[in-house]
Amino acid sequence: MRLLIFLLALTVTQAVADDEPFIVVLGVAQDGGVPQAGDNDHPGWDDAARRRLVVSLGLVDPSSSERWLFEATPDIAEQLVRLGRIAPTRLRAPGLAGVFLTHAHMGHYTGLMHFGHESMGARGVPVYALPRMTEYLSTNGPWDQLVRYENIELRELTAGTPVKLNKRLSIRPFLVPHRQEYSEVAGFRIEGPGRSVLFIPDIDSWDAWDEAGVQLESVLAEVDVAYLDATFFADGEIPGRDMSGFPHPFIAHTMKRLAPLPPAQRAKVRFIHLNHTNPALWPGSEARKVIERAGYRVAEPLERVSLGAANPGDSP
Ligand SMILES: [Zn+2]
Numbered sequence: 019m020r021l022l023i024f025l026l027a028l029t030v031t032q033a034v035a036d037d038e039p040f041i042v043v044l045g046v047a048q049d050g051g052v053p054q055a056g057d058n059d060h061p062g063w064d065d066a067a068r069r070r071l072v073v074s075l076g077l078v079d080p081s082s083s084e085r086w087l088f089e090a091t092p093d094i095a096e097q098l099v100r101l102g103r104i105a106p107t108r109l110r111a112p113g114l115a116g117v118f119l120t121h122a123h124m125g126h127y128t129g130l131m132h133f134g135h136e137s138m139g140a141r142g143v144p145v146y147a148l149p150r151m152t153e154y155l156s157t158n159g160p161w162d163q164l165v166r167y168e169n170i171e172l173r174e175l176t177a178g179t180p181v182k183l184n185k186r187l188s189i190r191p192f193l194v195p196h197r198q199e200y201s202e203v204a205g206f207r208i209e210g211p212g213r214s215v216l217f218i219p220d221i222d223s224w225d226a227w228d229e230a231g232v233q234l235e236s237v238l239a240e241v242d243v244a245y246l247d248a249t250f251f252a253d254g255e256i257p258g259r260d261m262s263g264f265p266h267p268f269i270a271h272t273m274k275r276l277a278p279l280p281p282a283q284r285a286k287v288r289f290i291h292l293n294h295t296n297p298a299l300w301p302g303s304e305a306r307k308v309i310e311r312a313g314y315r316v317a318e319p320l321e322r323v324s325l326g327a328a329n330p331g332d333s334p
C-alpha cells in the first residue's frame with residue numbers, strides 16, 4: 019500500500035513537473051553563426067557537431083501548447099524544426115504565439131524573412147519589439163512588406179513594462195547599451211510561475227550599464243538563470259583586428275567582475291552569443307575548463323531551464 023502511495027505521489031509530481039513552462043536554447047552563436055561565411059576550411063561544414071546556430075531561445079508552455087521565440091535568426095528554419103521536435107504543434111507554420119526581438123543586427127531579426135510571401139506566407143505572427151525597432155521594420159523594405167501582407171503583426175514594447183503572455187508567463191523588456199544604428203537594443207527578463215531567466219545576448223560593456231544606473235550584480239540577484247553576452251573570450255582573439263571596434267564584455271572580464279559574488283550567484287551565469295573565434299564554444303577546451311572552474315557555465319544547444327516552481331532541476 020505504501021509503495022502504491024509512493025508511486026502515485028511520484029506520478030503526480032512528474033505530471034506537474036512535465037507541465038511547467040520552460041526555456042530551451044535553440045542557438046548559442048554570435049550573429050554570423052559557426053562556421054561563419056568565408057571560413058571555408060572550418061570543420062563544421064562537414065561535421066554537424068562542429069556547427070553552432072545563431073543565438074535564440076524558445077519558450078514553451080506545455081499546459082497551453084504555446085511556443086514563443088526570442089530572436090528571428092538567419093538559422094530560424096532549422097530552429098523551428100528543433101523547437102517542433104521538443105514542443106510539437108498542429109498550428110499553421112510557424113506555430114508561434116509570438117517572437118521577441120532584441121535589435122536590428124543581422125543575427126537577431128533577419129530570420130523574419132522566412133515568414134514572408136516567398137517562403138512560409140505566415141499569417142499575423144505577433145512580433146514584439148521596442149519602438150525604434152518596430153518603426154524600422156514597418157518603414158524599411160523588405161520588412162515593411164511582411165507588415166503590409168500581414169505575415170507579421172508588430173506589437174510595440176515599452177522598456178520596463180512587462181507583457182503578460184498568459185496566466186503564468188510574462189516578459190519584461192529593458193534597454194541595453196549597445197550599438198544602435200537602426201534600433202535601440204533590448205534585453206528580456208522571462209518570468210515564469212516559479213523562476214525567471216535573463217536574456218542579454220548583446221551589450222557593449224557592463225560598465226556602460228553601470229553608467230546607465232543598472233548593476234549586473236543586482237539584476238543577477240533577482241533571477242535564477244542569466245544568459246549573458248559572451249561574444250569573445252579575451253582580448254586579442256581576432257588576430258590583426260582592433261577589437262575596440264567590437265565592443266562586448268570579454269568572458270574574462272565578466273568572470274573577473276563577478277568573482278567576488280557567492281558561488282550560487284556565479285552559477286546562474288550561462289555564457290551565450292559566442293563568436294566563431296571563441297574557444298569556449300567547445301566542451302573540453304581549456305577556455306571552457308577555466309569558465310567551469312570559476313563556477314560559470316556556457317550555454318549548450320538544446321539545454322532547458324524550467325520556469326516552474328515544481329521542477330527546479332534543469333536538463334541539458
Ligand atoms: Zn549579436
Ligand SMILES: [Zn+2]
Binds near residue numbers: 121123196220
Ligand atoms: Zn548586436
